[in-house]
Amino acid sequence: MPRVKASPKKCIKSNLQQPANSWVFMLKGEALELSEQYTGTGTPDIVTLRHPNTGESAIFLFSPANNSVQEVLTLSESKRSWFIDESVKSDGKMHLSTPIDPIFLVLPYLKKFCSTQAQPLDQLLRDTDFPETERLLKSSGLSYLTMIADRKGDEELNAFKYNEEKTLNWLKKKTERVADILKQKNIHVSGSGAISSNFVKSTKAEPADNDAYLRYAHGIVSEYLMDDLSVKLLKFLNIPEEAPVQSLKRKSLAITTPVQESKKLKVEDENKSSSSNVLDLSKPEVKPKTPSMSAKDKARAKAASGSKSISSFFKKC
Template sequence: MSCTVWWEGAEKTRVLIASDSGCGGNKPGELLTLRHPKSENGTCYLFSNEMLQEIQWFKQSYGSWFLGDYISQDGSLYMATPIDPVFILLPIFDEARMKKGEDPGKFRQLDEILFVEGYPEYQHLLPLAEKSMQIVCQTQEVGSMKFYRLDNSKVLAWLTCKVSCLKKTLPELDKNYAAQGEKQTLVDAVSIVGEYLKTEPWLKLLYDHLGLEFVDPTMKETNTENLPNANENKMEYSNSSQEKANKKTGKPGKQTKQAKVETGSKNIRDMFSRACKKKC
């Protein structure tokens, strides 16, 4: 289910698809700028009815929206999907305990922890943090006050549970996962969860905890992006050979027939840009 909401006073019209729970009620929701848990870049999230959703962005080269009697020239599409707030709050709680070496760190109150310089909108997550962060924190109560401190063992147990659930779900979503071995599916699940974790310490600790060989996802993405396309190599080699032959004979050779490229075809992974790469 989705709903249509107009934000009054907006300078430009944008189309956002979100669940009813994310945009229902008296208020359509608030767009918060928070730090992405992995990149630490300022990132836009939708917060409404105590649900936090990350925003993904898709845009074709040409397109527009017909919204009733109104035409929006910007044909981009934003999609809001629920995200576990523990992922977003984990780096904040990690910094707040001020852990040094074997020292487990300090207990802090929530309003102190969520005071992040340059990001005042973390204060909106105070009720959400009170409900969700106990699963990865030790707590102490002094009178009417409650103090929190992140616990590594609880974080690893929570991450292991996330990976286990995802490992069971992946084969149901894609038959390719069902055809591969369990270990590779486990590696894929860790890789997906790792998109929301810093390499140090959480991602490395998770790999070690699960008995897997650590692979730096940043290096993997960089190497993949730098790999040349096989078809492009063949085309370049063919054109180069033809040019050399023409120079030797002094005759204009026939134009090399290039492989037909489908201009409207896109890789499905390129259709969406994660919130960490696009700020609203």
């Protein structure tokens, strides 16, 4: 048998390789400049801490001197890759850092362990599950810890006791500041979310009042608070309650689209046609009227009177 020549295999040569252990990270230059200011050299460290709202692990970024801390947020979308120099990273996630007040990270520990008695801060921030929590001791933001707690003893002892009244006042100022920023940025807040004024088509939309901005700002601040403290803050802000859900549902039911309206008319017509075939015994029966004859029909009837049928001329034999 003649030998069959095999078809050549397709060879695709590529220099693109998967970069190992690489992240696409957006970091504000201020964080690097701040690190150089205190240490001269070094790079920020990425660690895991307990999130103040959920208590689960979350990623944070510390400067080399641990004097500042930022939260790391991850934006993930499917079917996205990154081209990095001569390589391709199939994981299309993007990480960015944003400054966070370290007092939010200390608040859960302070509220849980120092509500009844004072405790030194170095002992308070010892978390066996998250040992990197001790880095917060060097954070410059903890110099304002007296805004949510009472200092007990001398500065060397550095003991604090949780003060709820101070905490609510501090959180109120934070919320009002966020609301002011939303106003300055001309953000239109609504029940469905925040929208920039650049994306609002109608210019006749009434601007949101101060309560609406405070309510939305409260939601932002509450992302870093425990649920019970978030409820207390809302009550402390004295924001009027929103419209009941039932009334909103009633309004939504009153609004129908053209498609819904056509379906509604179709159903009504079907109901009418089906009900017309049903005998209603509660009402007297109405006899149908005989149709009136036209003048032409009357003339034909008069001419046919007295004439015999054609069948009468045929008889049986």
